[in-house]
Amino acid sequence: MIKEVAIGIGAALLVILFQQGVNIMPWFFMVGLVFVLYYLVGSKGGNKSFAMINSSKDKNKVEKINFDRIGGNASAKKELLEALEFIRNPKKVVSMGIRPLKGILLDGPPGTGKTLLAKAAASYTESVFLSASGSEFIEVYAGVGAQRVRQIFNQARETAKKEKKNSAIVFIDEIEILGGKRGTHGSHLEYDQTLNQLLVEMDGINYYDEVKLLVIGATNRSELLDSAIVRPGRFDRIVNVDLPDIDGREQILSLHTVNKPLDEDVDLKTIARETFGFSGAHLESVANEAAILAFRENNKIISQKYFIEAVDKVMMGEKMDRKPDKEEMRRIAIHETGHALISEIVRPGSVSSITTSSRGKALGYMRQTPEKDLHLYTRDYLEGQVDILLAGSIAEEEIMGSRSTGASSDFQQAINITKQIISSGMSSLGVVSLKEVPATMLHDTVTKIIEKEETKVRDTVNRYKDLVKEVAHYLLEQEKISGDKLRQLLGVYKKTIKVSS
Numbered sequence: 001m002i003k004e005v006a007i008g009i010g011a012a013l014l015v016i017l018f019q020q021g022v023n024i025m026p027w028f029f030m031v032g033l034v035f036v037l038y039y040l041v042g043s044k045g046g047n048k049s050f051a052m053i054n055s056s057k058d059k060n061k062v063e064k065i066n067f068d069r070i071g072g073n074a075s076a077k078k079e080l081l082e083a084l085e086f087i088r089n090p091k092k093v094v095s096m097g098i099r100p101l102k103g104i105l106l107d108g109p110p111g112t113g114k115t116l117l118a119k120a121a122a123s124y125t126e127s128v129f130l131s132a133s134g135s136e137f138i139e140v141y142a143g144v145g146a147q148r149v150r151q152i153f154n155q156a157r158e159t160a161k162k163e164k165k166n167s168a169i170v171f172i173d174e175i176e177i178l179g180g181k182r183g184t185h186g187s188h189l190e191y192d193q194t195l196n197q198l199l200v201e202m203d204g205i206n207y208y209d210e211v212k213l214l215v216i217g218a219t220n221r222s223e224l225l226d227s228a229i230v231r232p233g234r235f236d237r238i239v240n241v242d243l244p245d246i247d248g249r250e251q252i253l254s255l256h257t258v259n260k261p262l263d264e265d266v267d268l269k270t271i272a273r274e275t276f277g278f279s280g281a282h283l284e285s286v287a288n289e290a291a292i293l294a295f296r297e298n299n300k301i302i303s304q305k306y307f308i309e310a311v312d313k314v315m316m317g318e319k320m321d322r323k324p325d326k327e328e329m330r331r332i333a334i335h336e337t338g339h340a341l342i343s344e345i346v347r348p349g350s351v352s353s354i355t356t357s358s359r360g361k362a363l364g365y366m367r368q369t370p371e372k373d374l375h376l377y378t379r380d381y382l383e384g385q386v387d388i389l390l391a392g393s394i395a396e397e398e399i400m401g402s403r404s405t406g407a408s409s410d411f412q413q414a415i416n417i418t419k420q421i422i423s424s425g426m427s428s429l430g431v432v433s434l435k436e437v438p439a440t441m442l443h444d445t446v447t448k449i450i451e452k453e454e455t456k457v458r459d460t461v462n463r464y465k466d467l468v469k470e471v472a473h474y475l476l477e478q479e480k481i482s483g484d485k486l487r488q489l490l491g492v493y494k495k496t497i498k499v500s501s
């Protein structure tokens with residue numbers, strides 16, 4: 001308001017001076033200069049206001065969250081709650097002689113709920129919550145980042161006092177941008193000054209301050225952080241926020257479906273089993289996409305088939321309109337059936353579905369259901385994965401007489417798995433460092449493993465050739481086959497032809 005009145009008065013003054021014949025050009029330049037300075041110092045550097053919750057009047061208000069709204073992450077929640085005790089129950093912590101925490105680092109892949117955990121920490125401790133992303137502190141102008149760091153800490157203290165709260169949480173997402181190793185950036189000075197300022201602010205946090213401050217940082221690249229930032233006394237506690245396991249996935253799905261009308265056939269456990277490797281953000285998207293798909297078909301309730309399709313969509317991308325010609329479609333069907341056949345033979349019950357509809361970059365795809373979340377892989381398991389990847393192009397070759405370019409990403413993945421076998425000391429080379437193995441030796445070992453697996457897969461595909469043709473034919477008619485249907489056809493084939501697996 002004051003700004004508008006000042007601009008009005010200034011403009012009126014210039015008009016009066018102009019009418020009285022005064023040369024107003026120098027004044028114009030002066031005013032222009034003042035505006036440029038205001039923009040650089042003010043909007044770029046100075047008056048930046050960071051997003052906050054618990055602040056009733058703030059225009060950047062962020063949604064309030066509590067721990068019940070976060071699924072899975074049981075150990076991360078436990079560790080975080082324990083760390084928050086010093087804000088909730090400071091006397092008890094001090095009576096034990098425990099040094100209060102200044103910072104907590106949440107480390108984990110994108111979309112696993114790190115921001116949610118930080119917001120829940122603020123609600124749980126009834127603290128003021130200010131959030132900013134590491135990139136908001138970095139500017140081309142030296143000193144601006146440091147000024148912003150000072151500002152967010154001051155804003156946190158002032159807001160807490162204004163709202164009569166004892167504590168404030170400053171949340172810095174993507175902290176590796178602001179707290180990356182010193183001396184590694186192009187514009188050293190600005191990055192280093194900003195990080196130094198953060199260290200100064202953290203060192204200045206005092207347990208006896210009127211407002212207790214806690215800094216929560218989030219990153220998925222903790223290896224990039226400067227060692228000064230993670231040393232004891234700064235980010236004292238590092239909490240790993242991992243991708244959810246099967247139970248965590250089920251919990252997250254149920255949290256994101258409470259507000260949705262679900263059909264009786266919806267089985268979230270099955271969806272959780274099919275979504276190995278999904279983050280909380282992916283699962284939220286599955287629930288949302290399932291509702292959108294039901295809505296598109298004018299259904300008032302969401303049934304299981306929409307969830308299954310939503311998983312495909314989140315995993316592979318939107319369905320594409322492109323329709324390959326008949327010959328290409330047959331090749332795609334045979335390729336995908338090849339993958340599925342070997343998957344069923346190597347790990348019975350592992351195929352969830354096969355489809356020839358294109359999504360994202362894939363022209364067709366076979367989806368697997370892992371029986372359980374695995375964290376360690378044996379050589380047998382990895383060889384099985386290589387077999388499944390090679391099977392698509394071998395099926396094409398054995399049935400259509402040639403390979404196609406569609407298998408290049410399969411081969412790349414197969415080579416990566418083979419290198420994993422070598423680097424884990426499970427190859428004929430024994431325990432070696434991949435970096436130190438001569439290139440030709442590495443190439444020969446990879447080729448030997450792949451060729452051995454190719455022979456095995458070719459033999460199996462030939463024994464099941466008629467089944468591959470039959471399933472591919474069925475696929476061309478139906479566009480999609482469930483794992484159960486494939487298992488049924490495989491069972492019948494085994495009985496009539498009497499092949500042993």
Ligand code: ATP
Nearest residue numbers: 069070071110111112113114115116252280281284
């Ligand atoms: P990034 O590293 O990309 O910043 P993040 O780890 O901070 O991601 P959030 O922003 O907390 O992830 O999560 C994004 C969204 O994903 C949330 O708004 C929520 O809908 C959903 N989500 C993620 N994890 C969980 C979880 N554990 N429980 C419930 N919902 C979750």
